[in-house]
Amino acid sequence: MSDSILNNESNKRALIAMSGGVDSSVAASIIHDRGYECMGCTMRLYENDVIGEDLFGTCCSLKDTQDARAVCEKIGIPYNIYHYEAEFREKVIEPFICSYENGETPNPCIRCNRYLKFDSLYNKAKELGFEYIVTGHYARIEERDGKYYLLKAKDPNKDQSYVLYDLTQEQLAHTFFPLGEYTKNEVREIAEEKQFVTSHKSESQDICFVPDGDYAAMIRRYRDKEYEKGDFVDTEGNVLGTHEGIINYTIGQRRGLGIPADRRLYVKQLDVKNNRVILADNKDLFEKELIIRDFHWITGDVPVEPMRCSAKIRYRHKEQPATLEVLSDGKAKITFDEPQRAITAGQSAVLYDGDIVLGGGIITNE
Structure with missing residues (x-):
């Protein structure tokens, strides 16, 4: 986030999404130190009965909410817990399971960002009179000529822009990603200097509601079927x-x-x-073309002609040069210069122009 946006004086009130980890703790501290009136909050997304496992070590555990509260007390800002169990079940867990049942491999973090953090929580912020929401994502936002752009984080090892590709102009205008300019080591150093209880906390689970990593077992428990x-x-x-x-x-x-x-x-x-x-055989897994659905273009200026860009087909995939062609019915075609391995329906293909995230969509078999 550029300093010009952070120093906006129109409404210096920010609601901080706090998972109880080091990243959101430092994000809250940075924004508070910038002079914003802040309130921390944890989004309660599910209970034990949803996943059939102990929540210890996930973002909805008692320990994490205690840590988030302790950090807020250390900073000197209020803290609340907001309940979104029904929304999370409907908009994240159920589609996650349906995706696997339909032969896809979903990315629930993208749906959580889209429907929970930057929809439900964003609306809560507006309801409470906060102009901005703040998260601990490693990404950047810049305003250029009246448009808001999502950019990769300065630390390539922590960049999380992939899971944020479907943010809208309105959401970007009211969001801060203060960690985008920092490395993970720098974030931990800040947490140590501030003496936060989260300073040496380990990384959170990739899929918070599958704490043991066995998604198939979680699906069987949830559906109560084989x-x-x-x-x-x-x-x-x-x-x-x-x-x-x-x-x-x-x-x-x-x-x-x-x-x-x-x-x-x-x-x-x-x-x-x-x-x-x-x-x-492995050689048979390589393909050059894919179709995405639910196509989203961040600036809104959807290209009418085929354009060159680079694309990632999963979070840990190294982006590759490609050509984008926008189709009808919210779809687009991506053609890579070189065949890519294991293009997977349900994952998102995210488009880049250098550090700028252009948009993306969900890979489909249709």
Whole structure:
């Protein structure tokens, strides 16, 4: 966030989303030190019965809310907990499960940002008279000629712009990402200087409601059902073995297949209609083209002609040069210069021009 935006005097009130971790703690401190009237809050998103596991170590645990409250007391700002369990269940958990059931691999953090942090919490901020919301994401926002741009973080190892690609102009105008100019080590140093209880806290889970990392077990508990077994087949349709249910597999997966083979085989396709998992050699996983749905362009100036850009097809993917062509019905086509491995439906393809995040959408098999 540029200093010109941070020093806006029109309404210096900011609502801080606090997970109980070091990042949001330092974000709150930075904004408070800038002279903003701040209030910290934790979004309560789910209870134990939703995921069937102890919440210890997740952003909704008692320990994390205690830590967030302690940091707010240290800074000298008020703190509240707001309950969004129903919204989270409807807009994040249910689509997450449906996505796996439909042979996709979702990114729930993107939906949480879109529907919870920058919708429900943003509306709460407006209701309470706060002009801005603040999060501990590593990304930057800049205003240029009346438009707001989302940029990568200065620290490439912590950049989280990928999960923020569908922010709107209004949301960007009322959001601060104070950590975008810092490295993780610098953030921890600030937390130590401030003597925050979160200064040496470990990183949070990638998927907060799957604390043990076993998403398939979480889905079975949530649905209270077992998923029908089916056939592993090769690209010619030959049966190779029996799979344990479509939800257990993702494109590009090799481990955990549990079938004998004379070579390494990988998941190439999930055939939900016929309940088959199609396996292939690694070389067969590479493709140059993909289609995205729910296409979003941050500035609103959607390109009418094909344009050059770079694109990432998953969070840890290194962006690659490509050409974007906007289609009808909220879709777009991305053609890479070189084939990319394991393009996966349900993941987001995010578009960049250097440090600028242009937009993106959800990869589809349609």
